[in-house]
Amino acid sequence: MTTAVGETVGPAGAPPPEGGDAIAGRSPRQLFWSRFKQDRFAMAGAAFVLLLVVVALFAPAIAALVGHGPNDLYQRETTDIFGIPEGPQSSFWFGADNSGRDVFIRTIYGTRVSLVVGVVATGVSVLIGVVLGVLAGFFGGWLDTLVSRATDIILSIPLLLFAIGIVAACSTSKEGCLNGTLKPGLGLVIVIISLFTWPYVARLVRGNTLSLREREFVEASRSLGASNTRIMFRQILPNLMSPLIVYASLLVPANILFEAYLSFLGLGVPDDQPSWGSLISDSLSSFDTTWWLWFFPGLFLLFTVLAFNLLGDGLRDALDPRANR
Amino acid sequence: MRRRWLTRSALLALGCAAVLAVAACGGDDDDSADTSGGGGAANDDVAAVVDALGGSAEFGTPEQGGTFRIENTDFALFDAFDPTGEYFGSDWTIYSNLMLRTLVSYNFSTAEEGGNDLVPDIATEIPEPTDGGKTYTFTLKDGIKFGPPVNRAITSKDIKYAIERTAVNKAALGSYSNYYRPIVGIEDMEAGKAKTASGIETPDDKTIVFKLTKPAGDFPYALAMPASSPIPQEVAKCHPQRGEYGRYVIVTGPYMTEGSDKLDVSSCGAQKPISGFNPNTGLKLVRNPNYDPSTDDTSIRQSYPDRFEIGVNTNLDNIFDKIERGELEGSFETPPNATLKRYLQDESIRDRLRINAGDRMWYMYMNLTTPPFDDVHVRRAMNLAMDLEGIQRAWGGPVQGATPTHVLPQSMIRLDDYYPFQQPPFSGDVAAAKEEMKQSKYDTDQDGVCDAPECKGVIHGNRNFAPWSNQTAVIEQSASQIGVELDSRELSRSAIQIATGEPKRKMQTSSGTGWGKDYADPSTFMVLFDGRNIQPEGNNNQALVGLTAAKAKDVGADIPASGVPPSVDADIDACTALLGQERTDCWTTLDKKLTEEVVPWIPLMDATAIDLLGPAVTRYGFDQFGTEMALAHMAVDPSLQK
Numbered sequence: 001m002t003t004a005v006g007e008t009v010g011p012a013g014a015p016p017p018e019g020g021d022a023i024a025g026r027s028p029r030q031l032f033w034s035r036f037k038q039d040r041f042a043m044a045g046a047a048f049v050l051l052l053v054v055v056a057l058f059a060p061a062i063a064a065l066v067g068h069g070p071n072d073l074y075q076r077e078t079t080d081i082f083g084i085p086e087g088p089q090s091s092f093w094f095g096a097d098n099s100g101r102d103v104f105i106r107t108i109y110g111t112r113v114s115l116v117v118g119v120v121a122t123g124v125s126v127l128i129g130v131v132l133g134v135l136a137g138f139f140g141g142w143l144d145t146l147v148s149r150a151t152d153i154i155l156s157i158p159l160l161l162f163a164i165g166i167v168a169a170c171s172t173s174k175e176g177c178l179n180g181t182l183k184p185g186l187g188l189v190i191v192i193i194s195l196f197t198w199p200y201v202a203r204l205v206r207g208n209t210l211s212l213r214e215r216e217f218v219e220a221s222r223s224l225g226a227s228n229t230r231i232m233f234r235q236i237l238p239n240l241m242s243p244l245i246v247y248a249s250l251l252v253p254a255n256i257l258f259e260a261y262l263s264f265l266g267l268g269v270p271d272d273q274p275s276w277g278s279l280i281s282d283s284l285s286s287f288d289t290t291w292w293l294w295f296f297p298g299l300f301l302l303f304t305v306l307a308f309n310l311l312g313d314g315l316r317d318a319l320d321p322r323a324n325r
Numbered sequence: 326m327r328r329r330w331l332t333r334s335a336l337l338a339l340g341c342a343a344v345l346a347v348a349a350c351g352g353d354d355d356d357s358a359d360t361s362g363g364g365g366a367a368n369d370d371v372a373a374v375v376d377a378l379g380g381s382a383e384f385g386t387p388e389q390g391g392t393f394r395i396e397n398t399d400f401a402l403f404d405a406f407d408p409t410g411e412y413f414g415s416d417w418t419i420y421s422n423l424m425l426r427t428l429v430s431y432n433f434s435t436a437e438e439g440g441n442d443l444v445p446d447i448a449t450e451i452p453e454p455t456d457g458g459k460t461y462t463f464t465l466k467d468g469i470k471f472g473p474p475v476n477r478a479i480t481s482k483d484i485k486y487a488i489e490r491t492a493v494n495k496a497a498l499g500s501y502s503n504y505y506r507p508i509v510g511i512e513d514m515e516a517g518k519a520k521t522a523s524g525i526e527t528p529d530d531k532t533i534v535f536k537l538t539k540p541a542g543d544f545p546y547a548l549a550m551p552a553s554s555p556i557p558q559e560v561a562k563c564h565p566q567r568g569e570y571g572r573y574v575i576v577t578g579p580y581m582t583e584g585s586d587k588l589d590v591s592s593c594g595a596q597k598p599i600s601g602f603n604p605n606t607g608l609k610l611v612r613n614p615n616y617d618p619s620t621d622d623t624s625i626r627q628s629y630p631d632r633f634e635i636g637v638n639t640n641l642d643n644i645f646d647k648i649e650r651g652e653l654e655g656s657f658e659t660p661p662n663a664t665l666k667r668y669l670q671d672e673s674i675r676d677r678l679r680i681n682a683g684d685r686m687w688y689m690y691m692n693l694t695t696p697p698f699d700d701v702h703v704r705r706a707m708n709l710a711m712d713l714e715g716i717q718r719a720w721g722g723p724v725q726g727a728t729p730t731h732v733l734p735q736s737m738i739r740l741d742d743y744y745p746f747q748q749p750p751f752s753g754d755v756a757a758a759k760e761e762m763k764q765s766k767y768d769t770d771q772d773g774v775c776d777a778p779e780c781k782g783v784i785h786g787n788r789n790f791a792p793w794s795n796q797t798a799v800i801e802q803s804a805s806q807i808g809v810e811l812d813s814r815e816l817s818r819s820a821i822q823i824a825t826g827e828p829k830r831k832m833q834t835s836s837g838t839g840w841g842k843d844y845a846d847p848s849t850f851m852v853l854f855d856g857r858n859i860q861p862e863g864n865n866n867q868a869l870v871g872l873t874a875a876k877a878k879d880v881g882a883d884i885p886a887s888g889v890p891p892s893v894d895a896d897i898d899a900c901t902a903l904l905g906q907e908r909t910d911c912w913t914t915l916d917k918k919l920t921e922e923v924v925p926w927i928p929l930m931d932a933t934a935i936d937l938l939g940p941a942v943t944r945y946g947f948d949q950f951g952t953e954m955a956l957a958h959m960a961v962d963p964s965l966q967k
Contacts, residue, residue, distance in 0.1 A: 073802055075715050081371065081722045082666040083795065098791060099719055099798035171814040172824035172832055174784045184814055271797050271813055285791035287642055289663040 035318040042314020048307035056111040063109075068092075068102035070109040071272050075100030087292050095292035097282055106274035107297050113275040114304060117189055118256040122248050124194035125255075129201025130244065134232050136202070137209025147206065151199035159196050160261070166192060167267040186269050189262055193255050204247055205240055212236045242319040249312035253305040260301055276301045371723045374669055375933070378680045380435050380947065387944035387960030393630040394653045394966075396638040399818075400604050401657070403863075405568025408551040409490045410497040414685075414841050415657040417551055418951030422626065423580040423610055423633060425554035428463050428484065428533075429545055432624045433948040433955040435681055436736065440949030441845030443545055444625060447479070447555070447577070451545060458540030463548075465531045468620045472576040472613040473586035475557045479577060481533035483555030485525045489514060491552050492522065495567045495862070501843060503858055504547035507537040542904040546844035549950070563593035572598035579621070579628040580610040607636035629944065629960035645937060651967040654939040657953050662721040662792075664937065669724065679954070681947045682736045683934040685841035686729060686850070688926040689800065690825070690867040693890035694882050695833045696779035697809065702765035703775065704924035705746070710758035711803045711927050713751035719795035720930055729928035731920040737847045738909075738916045745921045755806050762807045775808030782812045786824055786835035789815035793837050796929070800836055826864045828872075829881025836929060838867060841952055847912035851897050854919060868925030891923050941965035 026034070036042060055062070063069055078086045078096035085096040094103035136147035167184060170176045176183035182191070212218060213236065221235050262268040263277030271278065276297040283293030397415070404410030408420055422433055430446035432439055445451055448463040455462070463481075470478050488505055491497040492514035505511050509524025524536040537544060547553065557575050564570040573596060574582065583601030590596060601609040610633040618628070638644050645660050647653040660668075660678075668678040691698035691707065698704055713728045720726070727735070728751045730743050747754050759773025767777035783804075787797050794815055801811045811834070816824065821837040824830050843849035852858055856871020861880040869882055871892035877884050893915060900911035919925065934952045938945055946958030 071798060071802070073715070073798055075718055075799065079718055080666075081718070082662045082724070083718050083721045083792070084662055084666060098795040101798060168816060168820045171816055172784070172786060172820070173830050174782065174812075174833070271794070271815060272801065281789075282791075282794070285641060286661055286663050289661075 032318045036314055039314040039317060041310045042317070045307040045310030045314065048303060049311060052111050052115060052304060052307075055108055056115050059105075059108045059112055063105045066102065066105060068105050070106050070274050071101065073100045074102070084286070085290060085293075087290070094296040095290070097279070097293055098286075098290070103279070103292060103296055106279055107276070107300055109274040110276040110279060110297060110300065111304075113186065113269055113273055114256045114259060114301070116186065117193065117259040118252040118308070121190045121193040121197065121255045121259075122251045124190065125197040125251065126201050126244060126248050128194065128198040129203075130205050130237070130240070132198070133202040133205025134209050134236060134240075137206040138213055138228065138232050138236065140210075144206070147202060151202055154196060154199050157196070160265070162196075163192050163262055163267050164265070167262075184270065186273065189259055189268050192262070193258050197251060197255065200251075201244075201247065204243060208240055208243060209236055212239055246312060246316040246319060249308060249315050253308035253312075256301070256308070257305055371669070374675075375680045375724055378676065378678055380437065380681070381955075381958065382676060382679065382945045383943065384676075384938075384945075385943040385962060387627075387629055388962070389629055389631070391630050391941075391961040391963040391966070392632040392634055393655075393956070393959055393961050394634045394636070395655050395657065396607075396636045396644045396647065396653055397657045398637070398639050398641055398644070400607055400635070400637055402568075402571075402604055404494070404497070404571065405604065406571030406574065406602065406608075407494070407564075407568045408554060408556070408574065409487065409494045409570065410567065411551065411571070412501065414951045415953050418657075418948050418953040418956060419608070419635065420551035420554070420578075421549075421950060422578075422948060422955060422957035423628075424574065424576045424578045424582075425551050426469065426577040426621075427551065427554045428465075428548045430549050430625055431948070431950045432622075433626070433946060433950065433957045435947045436845070436949045440947070443549060444622070446549075446621070446625065447484075454540070454544075456536075458542070459537045461535045461537075461544060463533050463535075465533070466620050467531075468617050469577060470615040470617075471555070471557055472581040472615050474588045474590050475560065475575050476615060477557075478530075479555040480530035481527040482530070483557060484533055484553060485522070485527050486558045486561070487556040488525060488553050489522050490556065490561070497552060498860065498863075501547075501550060501552065501852075503852055503855070504544075504550065504843070505553075507539060507541040507544060509536045509538055540902055542901070542908060543844070543846045543848055546846060549844065560588075560590055560596070563596055571604075572602060574599075574602075576613050577616075579613055579616045579618070579626055580633060581613040583609040583611045605637065607634065609634050626957040627944075627960070628957060633956065648937050648939045651940045651965060654942050654959070654961055654966075655936055655954055659725070659935050660937045662725075665721060665724055665935070668937065677938045677940075677942075679936040679938065679945055679947065680724065681934045681936075681952075682734075682949070683726065683841065683932040684734055684736050684845075684949065684952050685839055685932050685934075686732070686734050686928055687726075687836075687839040687930040687932055688732075688928050689834060689836040690838055690926050691834050691924070692832065692867065692869060693925060694828075694869050694872060694877070694885050695831050696885065697765070697767045697775060697777065697783070698833060699885040699887045699890070700765045700767060701922075701924055702761050703767060703780075703809070706758045706761040706765070706807050707804060707809065708746040708924060708927050709754050709761055710807045711747075711929075712753040712799050713747065713929065715752065715799040715803075716796050716929050717751075719799055720792045724933065724935070725792070726930045726932035729931040731916055732926060732928055733847055733850050733912075733916045734842070734931045737842060737845075737850060738913050740913070740916070743917075745917075753803055753806070758807050768808070773807065780809045783809055784833045785811040785813045786821050786832050786837055787813055787815050788818055788821055788837035790818075796836060823862075825867045826860075827862055827881075828859065828864055828869060828877075829861065831882065832867075835867065836927075839932070840865070844950070847909075847916065848897070848901060851893075851900070851912065851915065854893050854923070854925065855897050856892050856894050870919075870923055870925050893919065893923065939966075 078100045085098055087095040092102050094107055097103055132147045136144040170182045171184045182188055218231055218235055221231050259268055260277030263275040264281040268277055269275045279297035280294045283290055401413040401415055403412040426446050428448040429443045429451055432444055434440040443451055447465055447469055449466055452462055491502040491505055492511050508522055510519055510522035513519035514522055526534040555577055560573055560575055561570050564573055582599045584599045588599055644656050645664050668674055691704050693699055717728050731740055762768050762773050762775060763771045767775045767779055769776055787793050797813050804811050824832050825835045825838055853865050854870040859866050859872055859876055859880055869890055871894050872890050874884055896915045900915060903911050936954045941961050943962045944960035946955035948955035
């Protein structure tokens with residue numbers, strides 16, 4: 001059986017070299033960790049992502065501590081007679097929005113939307129992409145043609161126009177679209193993003209599967225009578241984990257940004273679910289005067305995407321050191 | 326590895342630099358930090374300041390010449406600029422002030438300056454009706470010609486053709502063709518039973534006679550609408566599809582679309598859209614060589630500039646920055662609140678801000694056929710609970726308009742000290758709202774909070790940009806206090822317009838809807854409650870007042886278990902036949918009935934019309950008809966332009 005990254009640690013049972021300490025065998029996981037922890041940017045990225053997860057989990061507790069809910073209105077306290085909100089101050093750290101809501105609390109809550117969309121949409125994309133990519137690459141023939149053409153077609157659809165159309169069509173009635181299958185909100189955003197990102201995963205997986213299915217360990221399994229399913233999911237799939245982890249870690253920030261685009265255009269999650277994109281969008285009518293409306297959510301968005309990208313780079317270096325050569 | 330470290334370091338540095346730059350940009354904004362509500366105009370009586378900024382104004386000596394430049398975030402279109410169906414106030418202002426003349430018109434001034442009074446334009450005079458108020462006979466002036474490339478004198482048949490066009494234009498049917506329905510034969514044309522309206526007679530080229538099915542005191546006003554402006558059949562017949570003629574409009578007024586003279590009208594196939602108009606980029610107008618000022622009146626059109634450029638710029642802030650810098654003269658858009666605040670607080674520039682009665686109401690309709698709004702107690706409770714003061718504040722404060730207490734704007738029906746629901750300051754009377762809600766079938770335990778499933782996830786549409794989007798949270802919070810949980814869907818202006826205009830979508834409520842008067846008569850608001858006007862598309866009676874079972878089937882709406890919605894059709898007919906004070910009193914009674922008994926809306930804002938003028942503008946007028954700046958009276962000094 002092969003290892004995940006093709007690393008070997010010497011033949012089993014071989015004596016230690018003479019005149020030195022015994023060389024300790026290290027598992028692929030240990031190798032990965034030893035490389036990853038040396039990458040300080042990647043570690044910083046991972047720490048920031050961890051911090052975001054904590055913030056997202058404890059957003060209600062933070063709101064309770066501050067005393068402002070994400071949709072609580074403090075209009076008369078925070079807006080003047082012209083409806084212009086107040087900027088950052090002691091009781092509203094990130095200022096207030098045009099409706100008198102606490103931008104700090106809404107930004108904190110926005111973390112939840114971004115992480116949920118980033119992780120869930122990526123998970124769905126990877127799941128669909130892996131299944132279809134492995135099947136197409138392993139079996140080839142008409143199935144490969146079908147999956148490949150499907151990815152071509154989906155990648156040729158103008159994504160934003162499609163999203164605008166779906167949201168506009170499904171937003172104006174209680175039932176939504178397709179007998180209630182598609183309704184505006186977080187679920188629809190995740191569906192749209194997943195629909196348009198799985199082809200990239202499928203292409204990656206298909207290409208790798210085409211290569212792996214010709215390798216000796218697959219031949220060996222087949223000669224031992226392993227079924228196609230076993231070969232695909234017990235032999236080939238483990239060897240895809242490294243590129244998949246790397247790709248998924250880079251897909252997460254892309255999906256977070258995509259959610260922000262959709263919400264910025266008013267096509268994302270509803271207003272009562274704060275999202276960084278929609279928070280930034282709220283500043284459009286007064287971009288230069290109420291700068292805090294876009295600055296703080298923008299800052300969170302910037303550092304989150306940066307953190308995930310650094311993390312993804314670090315994972316790639318640690319999981320596939322050959323990529324640096 | 327080193328290269329990757331360098332790349333990452335550069336990336337991180339870039340990120341930090343961006344953050345610092347952004348922080349620096351924001352850091353000097355002392356003005357925005359000083360938003361305590363105190364200081365300057367904020368502590369003054371804003372209403373008094375606003376009052377002083379109404380009416381026409383001169384800034385130097387207005388002279389002929391120059392280019393008047395306007396930009397808007399889009400070229401607002403209802404029917405692709407085809408006058409037969411086009412219904413936006415800004416487009417009406419462009420048509421009536423500059424491009425199209427009608428039998429009767431206005432002097433394009435404020436109400437106080439006579440801007441709501443009809444004056445003859447193409448007609449030699451405004452005739453008195455005969456035959457018991459059922460016949461109007463107009464005589465056309467000599468010397469009025471179509472602009473290039475048609476170049477011939479207009480005839481009464483051109484007016485008949487234009488009005489008949491409204492009976493077959495899909496857009497007009499949903500909007501204002503009802504104003505021509507009193508003409509004998511128009512309804513038959515709409516129904517496809519006739520090809521021409523027998524009630525419009527053209528005994529000769531200079532005479533047109535309108536025969537009505539019943540007296541309609543406001544009928545002459547309908548003849549001031551752009552749809553009744555002469556249209557040359559030889560051009561328009563080539564463009565039978567809805568909106569298509571909008572790229573081929575042949576003018577009768579002082580200005581024509583640039584490139585009109587290049588239009589080849591020798592055959593339908595030879596016609597290509599006039600180059601000076603593109604809905605995506607704007608409209609360029611130049612002087613019409615066939616316009617004879619002696620057939621017009623300078624009290625109607627002064628026509629100072631040689632050229633108008635009405636462009637599209639999606640960046641609202643940039644539009645008003647350009648106006649301040651002198652790169653533009655104005656916009657049909659409302660300035661951002663921060664700009665309004667600055668101008669109102671600075672006396673040296675304050676008079677460049679002009680604020681007039683908007684004759685328009687922004688409202689939140691409640692669909693009478695969809696639960697829980699099929700119950701009048703819920704509708705009343707919503708009116709009682711709504712934080713209208715908060716909505717006014719979210720809108721931009723008193724400068725943007727007054728909090729309404731009834732369905733019609735105060736400029737249409739003035740009702741002083743009339744508070745059927747809330748008392749000032751209109752911040753929501755939750756206790757009274759709960760008392761009202763207790764009477765609803767949807768409050769099963771009668772605790773004043775709706776507990777029926779019909780009150781959960783109520784679809785509420787709104788526009789996805791300020792100031793409308795600023796109000797969503799206020800509206801949601803107000804409704805939630807009586808148990809009505811709104812599921813807000815914020816969409817673009819056009820998406821909301823389409824969605825609320827199609828009854829089959831059954832959108833329960835929307836606060837992204839508004840209405841401006843078509844002319845200075847309450848009837849132009851009452852059309853919104855006429856059950857006979859309910860259309861499958863482009864419907865403006867969003868609350869579906871007066872919906873019948875038959876009509877419901879036609880438009881895809883449902884009749885609720887509680888029965889058909891209340892109707893005021895008979896009340897409208899009764900008022901329409903009246904004249905003078907009797908008519909006003911009748912409309913007043915109906916306004917109150919709608920407000921208190923039918924309750925189709927929560928009136929949100931009795932809005933003003935605000936114009937910000939560039940430094941090169943030397944004369945300003947306000948057109949009460951289109952409720953926009955009066956382009957017919959604007960003047961510009963080219964030496965002050967940038």
